[in-house]
Amino acid sequence: MYTQAMDLDRSATPADATFTSEEQAFNARIARDEKIEPNDWMPESYRSTLIRQISQHAHSEVVGMLPEGGWITRAPSLKRKEILLAKVQDEGGHGLYLYAAAETLGVCRAELIDALHSGRAKYSSIFNYPTLTWADIGMIGWLVDGAAIMNQVPLCRCSYGPYARAMIRICKEESFHQRQGFDIVHTLVRGTPEQRRMAQESLERWWWPTLMMFGPHDKDSTHTAQATAWGIKRITNDDLRQKFVDVTVPQAEYLGLEIPDPELRWNPERGHYDFGPIPWDEFWRVVKGDGPCNKERMAARIQAFEEGRWVREAAAAHAAKARARAAAASVASEEAAA
Amino acid sequence: MSASGQDWPLWEVFIRSRQGLDHKHVGSLHAADAAQAIALARDVYTRRQEGVSIWVVPSAAITASDPGQKAENFDPMASKIYRHPTFYDIPDEIGHM
Numbered sequence: 001m002y003t004q005a006m007d008l009d010r011s012a013t014p015a016d017a018t019f020t021s022e023e024q025a026f027n028a029r030i031a032r033d034e035k036i037e038p039n040d041w042m043p044e045s046y047r048s049t050l051i052r053q054i055s056q057h058a059h060s061e062v063v064g065m066l067p068e069g070g071w072i073t074r075a076p077s078l079k080r081k082e083i084l085l086a087k088v089q090d091e092g093g094h095g096l097y098l099y100a101a102a103e104t105l106g107v108c109r110a111e112l113i114d115a116l117h118s119g120r121a122k123y124s125s126i127f128n129y130p131t132l133t134w135a136d137i138g139m140i141g142w143l144v145d146g147a148a149i150m151n152q153v154p155l156c157r158c159s160y161g162p163y164a165r166a167m168i169r170i171c172k173e174e175s176f177h178q179r180q181g182f183d184i185v186h187t188l189v190r191g192t193p194e195q196r197r198m199a200q201e202s203l204e205r206w207w208w209p210t211l212m213m214f215g216p217h218d219k220d221s222t223h224t225a226q227a228t229a230w231g232i233k234r235i236t237n238d239d240l241r242q243k244f245v246d247v248t249v250p251q252a253e254y255l256g257l258e259i260p261d262p263e264l265r266w267n268p269e270r271g272h273y274d275f276g277p278i279p280w281d282e283f284w285r286v287v288k289g290d291g292p293c294n295k296e297r298m299a300a301r302i303q304a305f306e307e308g309r310w311v312r313e314a315a316a317a318h319a320a321k322a323r324a325r326a327a328a329a330s331v332a333s334e335e336a337a338a
Numbered sequence: 339m340s341a342s343g344q345d346w347p348l349w350e351v352f353i354r355s356r357q358g359l360d361h362k363h364v365g366s367l368h369a370a371d372a373a374q375a376i377a378l379a380r381d382v383y384t385r386r387q388e389g390v391s392i393w394v395v396p397s398a399a400i401t402a403s404d405p406g407q408k409a410e411n412f413d414p415m416a417s418k419i420y421r422h423p424t425f426y427d428i429p430d431e432i433g434h435m
Contacts, residue, residue, distance in 0.1 A: 040405045086385070093382050100366045109345045109368060166365075173386075315370035316346060322371060 002060035002148060003053045004215035005122030005287060006223045030231050035161040038104040046230055050160055051105050052121075053232065055112045058098035059123035063116075065091045066297050067131045068140060076134060083180050084137065090173045097166040104162045117302050125283065126213050128291030135188055135195075135202035141181015143203075143210040143248070149174050150244045151214070159231030182251070189255045196256075203252070204260040211275075212283045214241040245273050348397040349375040351382075353389035361393050369394075 019027065022041050029036065036042055065088050072088065075081035099109055115121035126144055131137060152174065155167040188199040215237040218224060227233035235243075245264075252259050263276035285291065346368040352361035364383050369375035375394040383389065403411060419425050428435050 037405065039402060089381075089385065093385065096367060096382055097365060103348070103366075169365075312346070312370075315374060319371035319374075 002124045002151070002213075003056045004124060004213060005056060006049075006053050006215075006227070030159050030229075033159075033231070035164065036159050037161045045226075047105050049227070049230070050163065050232065051102055051107050053227075054098050054102040054105075054163055055107070055115065056122050056124075058095045058102060058112070059116045059121055060127065061091050061095035061098060063123045063127045063297050063301060065095075066300050067127055067129070067293075068137060071131060071134065071137050074134070075137075080184070087141070087177050087180060090177065094170045094173070097169055098163075101160075101162040101166045113305065117298070117305065119289070119298070122287070124213060125286040125291060126209055128286050128294045128297060129205070129209055130293050132205070133198050133202060135185065135198040136206070138181050138184030138188060138199070139202045139206040141177050141179075142185050142251075143181075143206050144213070145174055145177040145181060146248065147210050147213050147244050149178060150240050150247075154234035157231075157234060185255060185257075189257065199255070200257055203257050207260055208279055208282070209286075211241055211245070211278055212280075212286075214238075214244070216280075216283075242272055245275055249273050346370050349379075349394045350397050350400060351375075351379040352393040352395070353379075353383055354391035354393075355389055357390060361391065364388075366397060 023043055026036075026042060026046075036046075068084060068088050068091075072081060072084050075084050099112060102112060103109060112121070116123070131140070149171065152167055152171050156164055156171055158164045158167065185199050185202075188195045215221060218236045218238045221237055224233060224236055228236075249259065249264065261276045263274065265274055266272075267274045286294070289295075347370075348366055349369055349372075350366050351364050353364045354361045367375065367378050367382060369378050372394060376392055379392050379394055384392070415421075
């Protein structure tokens with residue numbers, strides 16, 4: 001998902017069989033479904049796993065503004081422009097909620113941003129695909145945000161309090177994102193033949209990358225067991241992916257769009273849709289930096305950060321000067337009174 | 339963040355959702371000064387009319403109770419159920435009290 005690269009981390013250490021009394025107390029709290037708060041004792045590996053996961057999630061929200069941001073000036077009407085502007089602003093806000101949650105674990109924002117810009121930190125592979133037509137903006141809302149919601153709703157019950165609370169706020173706003181995307185696609189399929197074709201071609205581009213968002217198959221996921229034990233992950237990659245397919249196929253049928261998978265069919269025995277093999281080669285390529293837009297996205301992030309530097313410095317200098325003036329004024333008034 | 343890579347100071351944000359209700363903690367953000375913290379809190383936490391008033395407090399100014407002392411601090415109250423009105427039986431004949 002937005003943190004799919006967590007599943008690729010081979011350095012995760014297996015839980016030690018011999019627990020200290022602190023670890024035992026911590027595990028008991030997790031078992032009782034208690035929330036862990038910033039000042040509570042926690043194992044270092046729990047802390048570092050959460051920092052990586054929450055910051056990856058934050059980076060995904062922020063980089064996720066880029067594929068959509070380019071369409072703000074090209075939205076087909078003032079209404080659509082206002083809606084897209086609000087959605088992109090939401091994504092920036094989601095990034096902030098999540099960075100703030102990560103910072104409660106004792107890491108500073110500058111370190112997190114530096115990890116992203118230097119390529120040490122990952123973000124979701126989905127944002128390395130281009131938005132070629134207006135239909136792609138609809139498809140991102142309907143499919144990508146729809147997939148994100150599948151993953152994020154269980155995270156509202158995550159064991160780490162600040163992360164869970166951030167996710168509750170995000171999920172409320174994410175529902176608007178999915179609906180506005182569906183509304184764009186719904187409008188296109190009721191339009192001209194060209195507009196219907198635009199929607200169909202867009203679905204063909206986004207379907208498989210969206211399924212990849214859920215991360216590798218459970219059998220290939222190194223992170224699932226420990227994350228599940230810690231109450232950070234509640235539902236496995238494959239279960240979430242299946243749930244997404246089951247919900248989305250009838251929506252595509254309603255829209256009269258054809259999902260680009262010849263093996264997709266309802267399996268009455270399983271009570272689920274069967275679907276074809278996911279092109280994992282493409283997934284690995286994109287994750288490892290060779291997707292259609294990886295370089296462009298990072299260049300845009302770094303450019304925005306660097307070009308905003310003087311504003312941040314000016315604000316800090318202004319605040320320092322105001323503090324110095326206030327201090328001098330209070331000394332002067334004390335001297336006058338003496 | 340300034341040139342040295344240091345973050346702006348951290349602020350805790352409290353929002354009053356409606357007239358007559360308490361301000362409630364909603365999250366935190368970095369800002370250079372108090373006025374900027376208010377401006378950013380407005381953009382981040384009230385995009386859907388979530389509030390009618392904002393407080394910001396430097397995070398460094400908050401002193402928190404020690405989670406390790408949770409039991410000592412709060413458990414003694416568990417046995418003091420007589421502090422709640424429901425502890426007392428009032429005869430039906432008395433009606434609402």
